[in-house]
Amino acid sequence: MIPQAFAAERGNRIVRLDSGHDDAGAPIAFEVESAAVAPAGVGGDCDFDRVRLVVTSSAPATLSITPVLDGEALDGSRHTITLPAAPREQTRVYELVLRRVSSSGRTYGVRGTWLSLRIAGTLYGGGRISIEPAQVDFDVLSPTQERP
Amino acid sequence: MPSLILPFGTAGLDRLSGEMAVRPGSLRDARNVFVRGGKIEVRRGMEVTATLPDQGGAACTHIPLLAAMRFEAASVAVGYYEATRELHLYRLTGEGANPTHIGLLFTLDAQAESPPRLHADEVGGRLFIAHDEPIQSRRAATYVYDPLGTSNLYALEADFSGAGQAPVRFRGVLAWHGYLVGWGFASATENRPEIVRVSLPGQPTEWDKDHYFLAGTRGDPVLSVRPAGGHLLVRKASETYRIHGSSHLDFGILPLHSLSGTLGHQLSIEIDGRLYDWSAEGPVLYTGAAEPGRLEEPLNLRGEQPEDFEGIDYTDGYVQYHVGLRVVEWVFGTRSFCLDLGSGQWSYGESSFSRASGALLYSGTSLADDLDEAPTGFPTNVAAAPRATTATISWDNNGTDGNETAEVWLRQDGGEWYLAAQVAVSGASQQATVGEDDPLVVGADYEAAVRFRRGGRYTPGYESSDPSDWPASARTTFTTLLEAPTLDSLEWSRVSSVSERIRVRFTPADPGVSHDVLRGGVAIARLDPGVNVYDDYDITGETEHSYRVRAVAGVFESDPSNALTQWAGPEPPPSNATYTDTTVPCGGSGSNTAHDVSWSNGDPSLETEVLVAGAAVLVVAPGGTSASVCADPANPRISVRHRVEAFGVYDYTRSISATMEPT
Numbered sequence: 001m002i003p004q005a006f007a008a009e010r011g012n013r014i015v016r017l018d019s020g021h022d023d024a025g026a027p028i029a030f031e032v033e034s035a036a037v038a039p040a041g042v043g044g045d046c047d048f049d050r051v052r053l054v055v056t057s058s059a060p061a062t063l064s065i066t067p068v069l070d071g072e073a074l075d076g077s078r079h080t081i082t083l084p085a086a087p088r089e090q091t092r093v094y095e096l097v098l099r100r101v102s103s104s105g106r107t108y109g110v111r112g113t114w115l116s117l118r119i120a121g122t123l124y125g126g127g128r129i130s131i132e133p134a135q136v137d138f139d140v141l142s143p144t145q146e147r148p
Numbered sequence: 149m150p151s152l153i154l155p156f157g158t159a160g161l162d163r164l165s166g167e168m169a170v171r172p173g174s175l176r177d178a179r180n181v182f183v184r185g186g187k188i189e190v191r192r193g194m195e196v197t198a199t200l201p202d203q204g205g206a207a208c209t210h211i212p213l214l215a216a217m218r219f220e221a222a223s224v225a226v227g228y229y230e231a232t233r234e235l236h237l238y239r240l241t242g243e244g245a246n247p248t249h250i251g252l253l254f255t256l257d258a259q260a261e262s263p264p265r266l267h268a269d270e271v272g273g274r275l276f277i278a279h280d281e282p283i284q285s286r287r288a289a290t291y292v293y294d295p296l297g298t299s300n301l302y303a304l305e306a307d308f309s310g311a312g313q314a315p316v317r318f319r320g321v322l323a324w325h326g327y328l329v330g331w332g333f334a335s336a337t338e339n340r341p342e343i344v345r346v347s348l349p350g351q352p353t354e355w356d357k358d359h360y361f362l363a364g365t366r367g368d369p370v371l372s373v374r375p376a377g378g379h380l381l382v383r384k385a386s387e388t389y390r391i392h393g394s395s396h397l398d399f400g401i402l403p404l405h406s407l408s409g410t411l412g413h414q415l416s417i418e419i420d421g422r423l424y425d426w427s428a429e430g431p432v433l434y435t436g437a438a439e440p441g442r443l444e445e446p447l448n449l450r451g452e453q454p455e456d457f458e459g460i461d462y463t464d465g466y467v468q469y470h471v472g473l474r475v476v477e478w479v480f481g482t483r484s485f486c487l488d489l490g491s492g493q494w495s496y497g498e499s500s501f502s503r504a505s506g507a508l509l510y511s512g513t514s515l516a517d518d519l520d521e522a523p524t525g526f527p528t529n530v531a532a533a534p535r536a537t538t539a540t541i542s543w544d545n546n547g548t549d550g551n552e553t554a555e556v557w558l559r560q561d562g563g564e565w566y567l568a569a570q571v572a573v574s575g576a577s578q579q580a581t582v583g584e585d586d587p588l589v590v591g592a593d594y595e596a597a598v599r600f601r602r603g604g605r606y607t608p609g610y611e612s613s614d615p616s617d618w619p620a621s622a623r624t625t626f627t628t629l630l631e632a633p634t635l636d637s638l639e640w641s642r643v644s645s646v647s648e649r650i651r652v653r654f655t656p657a658d659p660g661v662s663h664d665v666l667r668g669g670v671a672i673a674r675l676d677p678g679v680n681v682y683d684d685y686d687i688t689g690e691t692e693h694s695y696r697v698r699a700v701a702g703v704f705e706s707d708p709s710n711a712l713t714q715w716a717g718p719e720p721p722p723s724n725a726t727y728t729d730t731t732v733p734c735g736g737s738g739s740n741t742a743h744d745v746s747w748s749n750g751d752p753s754l755e756t757e758v759l760v761a762g763a764a765v766l767v768v769a770p771g772g773t774s775a776s777v778c779a780d781p782a783n784p785r786i787s788v789r790h791r792v793e794a795f796g797v798y799d800y801t802r803s804i805s806a807t808m809e810p811t
Contacts, residue, residue, distance in 0.1 A: 002510065003471045004509055007503045008212075012209070029179075029180065123193075139149055
């Protein structure tokens with residue numbers, strides 16, 4: 001006998017869990033946010049240049065990757081990735097350059113102490129999506145000063 | 149340019165540790181993903197497998213119970229209909245599909261918590277369903293669903309008070325070591341919510357009133373009983389006890405945790421001897437022996453909650469196990485907390501689908517299939533004798549062994565088939581009544597079908613859940629109709645000095661419909677289903693009244709019943725009244741003569757009034773049968789009647805004209 005997880009609604013429907021790509025017709029939205037890192041130390045200053053993200057997927061989906069610098073989500077630096085439907089899982093590496101654009105249109109680096117990533121997306125079809133560790137490239141502009 | 153790895157999914161959700169202390173690979177938020185193996189995996193979806201139908205025009209608003217019937221590789225669901233407060237039991241496949249209405253489970257007490265909470269467990273192919281209502285007087289009985297029995301659904305009864313069998317009202321039940329364990333109920337006359345009772349071994353419907361445990365303080369209710377570490381953990385709101393032993397010979401109970409309890413039975417689950425529960429402090433792990441393991445720290449439940457997780461009522465949820473993923477998920481409506489047992493990592497769940505209950509269901513070959521051979525018998529001469537809201541379906545048994553169960557299916561006006569009745573196969577021919585629990589619609593066309601099963605197996609050719617696929621000889625059609633009731637009796641009585649009545653009694657042909665009472669051919673009252681007595685106060689005394697009754701259902705009316713008449717006064721009247729003219733002149737002027745009158749008493753306990761030309765001239769004491777009156781010999785017009793006094797008022801029988809006695 002094969003056990004499977006089922007659930008019943010605060011309504012009149014019964015559903016099979018862990019099946020299909022939506023919740024009874026409603027798309028599944030997912031989101032993760034990593035813990036922050038401070039490569040230059042808690043008193044230092046970094047220029048975060050780019051992120052490489054490894055995504056394995058067969059499901060069509062849209063991912064948005066937002067850098068969070070010192071607790072502030074940099075919506076202007078958000079990248080959007082469209083994952084195509086595929087008959088079998090494919091692994092891709094996405095290199096996302098981190099830049100900020102001023103109100104005058106000038107582009108400059110993402111500079112600060114703590115960086116984390118917020119990844120959100122929505123599934124549009126059947127298949128799987130897994131996200132592997134990200135690699136962050138950075139320059140230390142001023143490291144934490146050690147007291148003598 | 150230097151780089152560093154920002155790992156995901158190696159340390160899981162961590163909202164408690166500060167930035168300096170958090171482990172690499174931790175996540176501050178993780179929604180609709182599972183965190184495992186150094187990766188983040190997006191969870192899969194939820195596919196609708198069944199929709200519970202309306203009942204009596206009311207929509208199902210909540211499904212408080214979903215449970216597996218492993219014995220038959222089937223499942224059951226209980227739908228709650230808030231508009232009527234009814235709970236209906238459905239049988240589904242092991243894949244949660246094709247709901248078949250079994251019947252009304254119970255109607256929720258008007259003061260009971262709504263929606264209700266139910267717990268169930270299976271023992272020996274029977275499912276025991278308990279109503280987890282804190283107030284005993286509002287709690288429904290514990291019901292037994294026995295799909296293989298001749299009576300599918302019945303209340304569990306036991307003699308816990310020494311006063312005879314009475315319905316049992318457990319708050320929860322658990323199958324354990326061949327016993328059925330029930331808690332929260334001492335007896336109908338004693339409220340002892342700290343009691344845990346145990347059935348006789350292997351006999352879940354047999355109970356000894358002295359086989360029980362007392363868990364701690366009197367009146368402090370037991371909320372849950374679950375196994376852990378080879379023992380039974382008895383959980384209260386803030387205490388835990390441990391029942392040890394494996395039979396009534398060595399059972400015992402000891403305190404285990406004095407400060408740790410549970411928020412509810414539905415929030416705990418035992419997996420491989422370990423009990424995962426949601427306590428007042430958050431999720432905990434019990435092994436039955438050691439201190440409870442704290443699981444809640446990464447969630448930081450005492451800190452600021454993540455967006456959309458504010459205000460969760462942690463008592464209003466349940467726990468679900470994803471067996472293939474090894475994930476334990478505590479569900480609170482549209483929000484959930486997911487613990488990956490493989491990695492020990494947490495994540496959150498969100499959905500637009502608000503979940504009320506869940507279960508692992510089992511599909512494939514049933515245990516019943518392993519035990520039983522498919523029957524070879526089949527029904528013929530299937531026929532129906534319809535009434536208004538019920539019908540008797542009859543058939544002949546061909547090639548049966550007598551250990552089969554006959555299923556009677558129905559559908560109305562070509563709609564969906566449903567299982568309407570089950571009876572044990574017996575004899576060469578038999579019948580079953582449908583519509584008693586779930587009344588049929590009056591004036592509707594129905595199709596009925598019959599098949600046999602043994603355990604979970606059916607006669608070849610009858611396996612389909614669509615009876616239209618069965619041989620045509622298994623089916624018949626009928627139209628429900630209204631049969632006339634029988635008017636049984638009328639009875640007059642005076643009820644006050646100004647009021648008298650005629651009581652009308654009748655026998656309905658179908659008790660499930662309304663009835664009109666007709667006086668003199670005119671409807672004077674409509675009676676609700678189940679009412680078969682009517683008191684008519686709007687009557688004229690000393691008058692004969694004629695009554696009939698007819699059945700009514702919507703726009704349909706039956707033929708009128710037989711007619712009965714009733715005199716609005718005492719009965720019976722005198723009889724055999726005669727007179728003789730003595731020719732002796734009597735009083736006053738004119739030619740009147742004395743007449744001797746005699747009669748037979750209808751009721752010798754009553755006085756008799758003698759009338760001449762319609763006017764009462766004398767009253768004879770009870771028992772008297774003769775008198776002498778003065779009357780016109782050419783036209784004496786003598787009559788007699790009884791009278792009775794009540795409430796200071798006289799009522800009279802019909803008057804009987806006296807005839808001249810032959811000479």
